[in-house]
Structures are given as structure tokens and as C-alpha cells.
Amino acid sequence: xxxxxxWTLRTDARRARWGAFGALLLLLTLLLGACAEPPNDLMKKAxxxxxxxxxxxxxxxxxxxxxxxMLRQAKALVESGDYDEAAIKADAAYQLAQKAKAKGEANxxxxxxxxxxxxxxxxxxxxxxxxxxxxxAMLKTIYFPYNESNLSEEARxxxxxxxxxxxxxxxxxxxVEGHCDERGATEYNIxxxxxxxxxxxxxxMQLGIDGARLGVLSWGEEKPADSSGTDAGFARNRRxxxxxx
Amino acid sequence: MTKLFTVxxxxxxxxxxxxxxxxxxxxxxxxxxxxxxxxLKRALIPIAIPPLKSLGGGDATIAAEVRExxxxxxxxxxxxxxxxxxxxxxxxxxxGLTPTTINFENWSNIKASGLVKGGFKEASGQVVLDxxxxxVDKQTQANLKWEPKAVGRDQLRREAHEFADALIEYYTGxxxxxxxxxxxxxxGASGQKNVYMMDMDGAxxxxxxxxxxxxxxxxxxxxxxxxxxxxxxxxxxxxxxxGSDKLVSSQPGQNSGAAFCKGKLAVTLSQGGTNTDIYLIxxxxxxxxSRLTDHxxxxxxxxxxxxxxxxxxxxxxxxNPQIYVMNADGSDPRRLTHQGTYNTNPDWSPQGDRIVFSxxxxxxxxDIFTVDLGGAIERLTQNQxxxxxxxFSPNGRYIVFVSSRGGAGPxxxxxxxxxxxxxxITQSGSGFSSPQWAK
Numbered sequence: 001x002x003x004x005x006x007w008t009l010r011t012d013a014r015r016a017r018w019g020a021f022g023a024l025l026l027l028l029t030l031l032l033g034a035c036a037e038p039p040n041d042l043m044k045k046a047x048x049x050x051x052x053x054x055x056x057x058x059x060x061x062x063x064x065x066x067x068x069x070m071l072r073q074a075k076a077l078v079e080s081g082d083y084d085e086a087a088i089k090a091d092a093a094y095q096l097a098q099k100a101k102a103k104g105e106a107n108x109x110x111x112x113x114x115x116x117x118x119x120x121x122x123x124x125x126x127x128x129x130x131x132x133x134x135x136x137a138m139l140k141t142i143y144f145p146y147n148e149s150n151l152s153e154e155a156r157x158x159x160x161x162x163x164x165x166x167x168x169x170x171x172x173x174x175x176v177e178g179h180c181d182e183r184g185a186t187e188y189n190i191x192x193x194x195x196x197x198x199x200x201x202x203x204x205m206q207l208g209i210d211g212a213r214l215g216v217l218s219w220g221e222e223k224p225a226d227s228s229g230t231d232a233g234f235a236r237n238r239r240x241x242x243x244x245x
Numbered sequence: 246m247t248k249l250f251t252v253x254x255x256x257x258x259x260x261x262x263x264x265x266x267x268x269x270x271x272x273x274x275x276x277x278x279x280x281x282x283x284x285l286k287r288a289l290i291p292i293a294i295p296p297l298k299s300l301g302g303g304d305a306t307i308a309a310e311v312r313e314x315x316x317x318x319x320x321x322x323x324x325x326x327x328x329x330x331x332x333x334x335x336x337x338x339x340x341g342l343t344p345t346t347i348n349f350e351n352w353s354n355i356k357a358s359g360l361v362k363g364g365f366k367e368a369s370g371q372v373v374l375d376x377x378x379x380x381v382d383k384q385t386q387a388n389l390k391w392e393p394k395a396v397g398r399d400q401l402r403r404e405a406h407e408f409a410d411a412l413i414e415y416y417t418g419x420x421x422x423x424x425x426x427x428x429x430x431x432x433g434a435s436g437q438k439n440v441y442m443m444d445m446d447g448a449x450x451x452x453x454x455x456x457x458x459x460x461x462x463x464x465x466x467x468x469x470x471x472x473x474x475x476x477x478x479x480x481x482x483x484x485x486x487x488g489s490d491k492l493v494s495s496q497p498g499q500n501s502g503a504a505f506c507k508g509k510l511a512v513t514l515s516q517g518g519t520n521t522d523i524y525l526i527x528x529x530x531x532x533x534x535s536r537l538t539d540h541x542x543x544x545x546x547x548x549x550x551x552x553x554x555x556x557x558x559x560x561x562x563x564x565n566p567q568i569y570v571m572n573a574d575g576s577d578p579r580r581l582t583h584q585g586t587y588n589t590n591p592d593w594s595p596q597g598d599r600i601v602f603s604x605x606x607x608x609x610x611x612d613i614f615t616v617d618l619g620g621a622i623e624r625l626t627q628n629q630x631x632x633x634x635x636x637f638s639p640n641g642r643y644i645v646f647v648s649s650r651g652g653a654g655p656x657x658x659x660x661x662x663x664x665x666x667x668x669x670i671t672q673s674g675s676g677f678s679s680p681q682w683a684k
Contacts, residue, residue, distance in 0.1 A: 079652050147565065147587070183609045185589035185633070186679060187462055187513060188559055188566055190473075190480060190499050191521035191543040198518070216517070217479065218499065222438065222459045 038078045039087035046071050046090045049097035050232040055154075056104025059111035063103055067096035072228055134169035139242035142200055143235065146181070149195040151203055159200065162242065163207040173245040175215035176200045181234035182221040193218030200240045215245055290416065292319060292359035293328040293352060295337055300375060303367030307398075311374060311405045315361065317446055318409035318423045321659065323666030324416060328357050342377065344386055352381045361412070371395040376408045378415065389415050402448060422638045426683045427645055428453070428463040428470050429657060432676035440472045440485070445638070445645075445659070445682070447670045453485045465683040466505020467528045473501040482512060482531065494531035504556070506549035509573070511537070511556055513545045523547050523558055523575075537575035548593045548600070549573075557581070557591045557600050568602055568616060581616055588614075590634050594662075595641040595684060601625070603633035603646075613646055613664075625664030631655075636682045637662070645670070645680045 050067055057064040070093035077086035104111075131138075139162045142155045151159070166172060178197030180189040197216040205211045226233035294316055297308040319325045335351045342362055352360050363376035373395050378387040391411035396404045406423035413421030428442045440453040440463045454460040458476040465471075469486030471493070482493045482500040494500040497517030504511045510528040515521040521543045525534040538544040542562030549556055557570045560578075565586045571578035582588045587605035594601065599617040606612065611633040613625045626632040630650035637644055642662050647655045654675030660667040671677060 183605070184587070185546070185559070185566070185603070187502050187545045188543065188561075188589050190501060191513070191515065191545050194498055194515050194521065195543065216498070219459070219475070220461075220480075222461065222475075223436065 038083050039074075039090050042087050042090035042094070043071075043074060043078065046074065046093040046097060047231045049094050049101070050230060051235055053097045053101035053104060054232050054235055056101060056108055058104075058115075059107045060100040060104035063096060063100035067093050067100050068228060068230070068232070070096055071230055071232075075229065134165060134172040134174075134244065136174075136242055136244050138165055139174065141242075142196075142240045144196055144238040144240075146234075146238065147184070147192065149192065149199045151199055156203065159203050160207065163204055163209055166204065166209050166213070173213050173215070175217050175243045175245050176204075177241045177243060178216070178218040179223060179225070179237055179239050179241065180221045181237040182224050182227075183234065184221060186220060190218050190220035193220045196238075196240050289326040290324060290358050291328055291356050292325045292361065293333065293355070293357040294319075294361040295330075295333060295340075297362075297376075298342075298364040299366075300364040301366040301368070303365050303372065307365050307367060307372055307401065310401055311363075311365065311376075314402050314405035314446070314448075315376075315409050315412075318406060318421070319412070321423075321446060321668050321670075322409075322413055322421065323661045323668075324413065325359070328355055342375070344379065344384055347379060347384075349379075349381050349384045352379075357381050359416075370397060372398065372401055372404075374404055374408065376405075378412055387415055402444075406444070406446075417642075419640050419642060422640055422643060425639055426465075427636075427657070427670075427680050428465060428683070429680040430461055430463065430678050431674065432678075438678075440470065442470065443671075445670070447657075447672050454490075462501050462503075462679055464503050464505070464681050466503060466510070471503035471505070471510075484529075491529075492531075493529065494526055496531075496533075500531075502546050504547045504549055506553035509549075509553060511547035511549065513547065521545060523556065535575070537571065537573075538578065546589060546591060548591050550593050551595050551597045557593055559589050559591065568600060570600075570618070581618070581620055582622070583620065584622060592636045594637050595639060599623075601635040601637060601644055603635060613644070623664075625660065626667070629667075632658075634679050636680055637684070638682050639684045643682075645682050647678055647680060 050071060053064055053067065070089055074086045074089035074093055077089060140158045142151070142158055166174070176197040178193030178195070180193050184192070194216065197218055201211065201214045201216055204214055224237045225239065226236040294312055297312055299308070316327060320327060332355050341347055342364060358381055360379040360381055361376065362379065363374060365375065366373045374393050376393070378389055379385065380387055389411040391408050394404070403424060409423045410421035413419070422445055425445045426442055427445055428440060430438045430440055432438050437457045438459045438461055439455060440460045441450060442453055443450045453470055454472065454474065456476050458474060460472055460474040460476070463470050463472040467484060469484050471482060471484050473480050474483055477495070479495060479497065480499055480501060481495040482503055484491045484493050494512060494514070496514050498515035499513055499521055502513035505528060508528065510526050512524055512526055513521055514524050520541060522539060523537040523544050525537060526532060527534060537556065538558070540560065540562050542560050544558055544560045546559040547556045548558070554573055555570055556573055557568060559566050560569050563580065566589050567580055568582040568588050568591050569578050569580050581600070585604045588602055591600045591602045599615045601613060601615045603611045604614050610631045612627060613632045613635045615623045615625065625644070630648050632646055632648045635644045635646040643659050644662055645657060645659045648658050649655050655677050656669060656675050657671045657677050657680050658667050658669055
């Protein structure tokens with residue numbers, strides 16, 4: 001709208017401005033030639049790779065954390081305008097994320113078995129082959145796509161495992177806490193987080209868990225699990241977590 | 246290439262604003278064309294504010310505080326260009342406070358159109374201001390709707406704001422907004438959020454909640470500030486009034502989005518189910534009076550029309566959040582926004598003709614738009630970080646909002662209702678959200 005209005009200026013005024021404008025155009029061209037663009041493609045590539053690795057991150061924790069950290073550094077450099085250095089870090093983040101993914105995938109079964117053994121082992125001291133009581137950390141977190149509260153196949157599989165634990169520890173009472181990523185509207189996100197937590201509760205009830213044992217609380221976007229501001233970080237914030245009541 | 250064009254367009258536009266207006270008519274010092282939307286045709290009124298004089302008692306800090314307050318108000322207003330102090334080349338000591346003792350030729354030479362002059366008296370802790378507006382071209386004193394009164398030092402700023410409000414009313418026909426307040430939330434170092442209140446120029450900051458929990462979504466109403474807090478383990482609705490808190494609504498699940506209008510309180514409740522809807526509740530006891538929406542979708546964020554006859558709200562019943570309007574009894578809901586896939590945070594203008602809201606684009610960034618009741622959209626912010634949570638000033642001429650521009654995190658800005666003249670209000674800190682103007 002502003003540009004259109006500029007053309008309506010009277011000719012005499014316009015002519016006076018074109019001289020100065022020409023000089024400015026020249027200056028601008030020189031400036032643009034001298035300074036580089038932020039490495040958007042590399043950043044995007046690194047973010048995507050990190051997101052891709054999220055799913056197996058628990059079996060390549062060290063590598064995943066390094067990749068995340070590297071991407072954070074790259075972001076900070078973009079912010080401060082140091083694009084060359086940012087590009088190097090972004091590329092490093094990409095390499096690390098790929099490494100994390102490869103390791104997590106290769107390592108997955110063994111690592112899951114080790115974790116299960118560890119969980120069983122911690123209970124073994126108190127007699128029997130199971131822990132004495134349910135720990136919140138044993139119940140796995142469920143993740144959701146953007147602005148969605150539907151449960152994916154993966155989420156259902158995780159919840160089946162959680163339901164197994166809830167059946168085993170039949171006196172445990174839990175709260176399902178729904179969360180959103182921090183890009184939405186504050187109030188709408190409380191509703192969305194509640195919907196996510198309710199979807200989890202409903203599915204667990206379908207699996208035979210008594211609804212009276214399952215509380216629901218939505219934190220909306222107020223308690224992000226990951227404040228990196230990356231797409232991978234946002235994905236980790238769209239979740240339903242379990243706490244013990 | 247598109248980026249380059251955008252830069253050039255911006256430069257062209259700024260030229261149009263800055264260059265002397267060879268095609269303009271004699272500047273009209275009543276500033277008639279400020280009504281025009283789009284920003285270009287408005288001429289800023291050049292105004293000078295020389296230092297105040299002591300007319301008996303008091304000290305230089307009074308003069309400085311009043312002058313600084315009025316100067317900032319006029320800068321924020323977006324109607325004036327302030328004549329810099331070093332442009333005043335002549336001796337002020339012989340320049341008086343009446344049309345016959347002011348050397349208008351001097352002021353005309355430095356291109357002042359308006360001239361704010363004044364003095365103050367102080368006796369036994371009470372200050373009386375004597376502030377005046379002169380019209381340099383006409384060599385007369387303007388007749389302002391402002392009566393000076395004796396005030397304590399702690400009220401001096403407010404008194405200066407009232408003078409600035411009267412000055413704005415003289416030029417625009419609408420009372421200014423400088424005596425008004427804004428509530429908002431600020432994030433603390435360990436993730437807690439608390440509710441604050443400040444004067445609209447960022448002064449007199451005051452904290453309303455003080456706990457380690459999450460306190461969010463403050464709105465003015467019922468003589469206080471409603472807000473949602475997790476301090477008791479569920480997002481409940483509280484009313485802060487006169488320094489104390491009162492629990493208003495603690496239905497299981499969501500209790501939020503309080504919108505108060507002439508004794509009626511609309512809120513968002515989920516009642517522990519999956520279905521978040523808009524209800525009317527008793528403003529003091531929280532007792533549910535009626536359910537206004539009953540849809541499987543999420544319905545949140547009610548905002549009243551100024552006559553309290555209608556309510557705009559957010560609903561995702563069409564698959565993603567959009568702005569809807571219904572009657573105050575919940576009848577005749579209809580969709581107002583049809584562009585974009587994430588439109589939220591509506592606030593109805595005091596004039597009643599449009600609703601401001603924030604819309605999220607594919608990149609995840611928000612910008613601020615208005616929609617009139619026929620569905621026509623106007624964009625107010627663009628390409629400057631993420632901009633959200635808009636709220637109209639009581640006179641409808643300004644909008645307060647949160648912006649992430651400048652890379653310093655979310656901070657509070659105001660802009661003119663047409664999107665022009667965007668000014669940072671919070672002078673330090675960041676991590677702010679949900680500003681709401683007291684109306």
C-alpha cells in the first residue's frame with residue numbers, strides 16, 4: 001500500500017528524490033554484495049536431521065545432546081550475524097544428528113533390553129523380579145504432531161506398555177499431564193494440552209485401566225521440555241507425561 | 246530478489262515520509278489528516294517543549310519529571326515530531342508564558358507548530374502545574390480541557406499524563422490514553438510466571454501475583470484483574486482486587502479467558518472433559534449461569550462487543566482455530582475469519598467495528614490483523630519477528646501487543662490502530678506475554 005502511494009507524488013517532488021534514491025540504491029547494492037545471507041538451508045537440514053533422530057535419541061543420548069548443542073550454537077551465531085561460523089556449526093550439527101540416528105538405530109534393541117534389565121534390576125533388591133513400586137520415569141512420554149491430539153501407532157504401542165505397568169502396579173494413581181509447543185496461543189494451548197491428556201486417558205481406559213486412577217492436567221505451553229527453539233525441540237514439547245499422584 | 250525489492254520498497258516509502266512535502270498544502274496544525282488509515286498522508290505536527298519554569302518553590306527535578314513524561318507521551322502518540330532541544334538557539338529566559346510575552350517569531354523560525362510551555366509551584370509538598378499549549382502560527386493559546394490541581398509528588402506523573410491527554414484531545418478530538426494501565430505476565434528465571442501491571446508508558450510497574458507457580462492470562466474487570474493460576478494444582482480463575490486474591494472458578498480442568506462486561510463474566514471452562522466451551526459465570530462466586538457454546542471443538546478466548554450484546558471467540562470446529570462471533574446468549578454463531586489456519590487472541594475494538602487478532606503463518610511466526618464484521622481483513626504487522634496477543638486501548642486508537650523483534654525475546658509494544666508508529670513500551674527486560682489494556 002505504501003509503495004503505491006509513493007507513485008502518486010507530484011513530479012517535481014519525485015524528481016528531487018530520484019537523485020538521492022539512485023545514490024542509495026548504489027550503496028545498497030554494494031552493501032548487499034558484501035554481506036552474506038544466513039545459512040538457512042544448512043540450518044533447516046540440521047534441524048530436520050535432529051528431528052529425524054529424536055525417535056531413537058534415548059539410545060544415543062550423548063551424540064544427540066552434542067547435535068542439539070551444536071545446533072543451538074549455530075542459532076546463536078545466526079542471531080549475532082556471524083553467518084560463516086554458523087554455517088560450519090550447522091553442518092557439524094547435521095553430521096552429529098546423523099551419527100546419533102545411526103547409533104540409536106543400530107543400538108536400539110540392545111539398548112532397550114539393557115534399560116528393561118536395569119528397571120527390573122532396581123526392583124530385584126526388594127525381592128522378586130519387579131520394582132517395589134511404580135516410578136513415574138517408568139511410564140513413557142507420548143508425543144503428538146503439531147496442533148493434533150490423535151494417538152499415532154507409535155503412541156498406542158507406548159501406551160500399551162504403560163498400561164501393562166499400571167496393571168502390574170494396580171494401586172498406583174497417576175496424572176496425565178498434557179503439554180504443547182510454545183508457538184501457539186496461550187489459552188488455546190491449555191485446551192489442546194487437555195485434549196492430548198484426555199486422549200491418553202481414554203485410550204488407557206480402553207485398555208482396561210480404571211479411569212479413577214487417571215487424573216488429567218494441562219499445562220498448555222507453560223512447561224516446555226526443551227527450550228532450544230528448534231523444530232526438534234518443539235516436537236519434544238508436544239507431549240503427554242505421567243506423574244504419580 | 247524479492248527480499249531486495251522489499252528493502253527498496255521500504256526505503257521508497259520512508260523517502261515519501263521524510264522528504265519535504267512539496268505537493269502538500271499549508272500544514273494544518275489541527276492535524277486533520279491523521280484520521281486516514283495506511284499511514285502515508287499523515288503529517289506529524291512539529292511541537293516544542295522547552296524546560297518548565299519555577300513559579301515559586303520546588304526544584305529542578307519537578308520540571309524534569311513533568312517534561313520527560315509529557316515528551317515521552319507525545320512521542321508514543323505518533324502524532325508529533327518533537328523539536329530537539331539543541332535546535333532552540335534563542336534565549337528562553339525572556340520568553341514568557343502568555344501570547345503577548347512569547348516571541349512567536351523565534352518559535353516559527355525553528356518550525357514549531359505547537360508550543361508546550363509551563364511552570365510549577367510547590368508549597369508544603371503539594372505541586373501545582375501551570376501547563377499551556379500555544380499555536381505558533383496563530384500566536385494564540387489553545388483552549389484545553391484540563392484543570393490544574395494540587396498534587397503530591399507521587400501523583401505528579403499522573404498529572405502530567407492528564408495534561409498530555411488533554412493536548413491529544415485538542416488535536417484529535419479523542420481523549421489520550423496516557424493515564425491508562427496495562428496488565429501482562431512476565432516469566433521468571435526458574436520458569437515461573439507472574440502477573441504485573443504498569444502505566445501505559447511503562448512506568449509504575451507493580452507485581453500482582455507473587456508465587457513460584459504459573460500465573461497467566463490476566464484481564465481487567467470487576468474492579469480488579471482476573472487471571473488463571475496453577476498455584477493450587479489446577480488452572481483455576483482468580484480475581485486480584487485491592488491487593489488481595491480471591492478464587493472465583495475452580496472447575497476441574499481449564500478455568501481461563503475471563504472477559505468482563507457490565508456485570509457479566511464470560512470464561513472458558515473444560516469441566517474436566519475433552520470439550521472446552523464458553524460459559525457465563527457469576528463474576529464473584531464463579532457459579533455457572535449458562536453455557537454459551539456446546540461444540541465438540543475447542544472454544545476459547547471470549548471477547549465482548551462494547552455494548553455487551555455479542556461475543557467473539559476462538560473455535561477449532563472447522564479443523565483449526567478461527568475467529569467466530571455469536572450473540573451474548575450463545576445463539577447465531579458464525580465464522581468471521583476464512584484466511585489462514587491459526588487465528589487466535591481476539592480483542593473487540595471499543596468502537597465496535599472490528600476485532601484485532603493474531604494469526605500464525607506457515608513459518609510459525611505470528612502477525613497482527615484486524616477483521617471487520619463483514620470479514621474484511623487488514624494486516625497491521627509484517628516481517629518484524631513474531632507479533633501476538635493484541636489488545637485495544639480504551640479509546641480504540643492504539644493496540645498493545647507482544648513482539649519478538651530485535652532478537653531480545655518477547656517484549657511489549659504499542660502501535661497506532663492502523664499499524665503505524667510501533668513503539669517499545671517495556672524499557673528493560675523481556676519474557677513478557679498477554680498484555681491487556683484496562684478499558
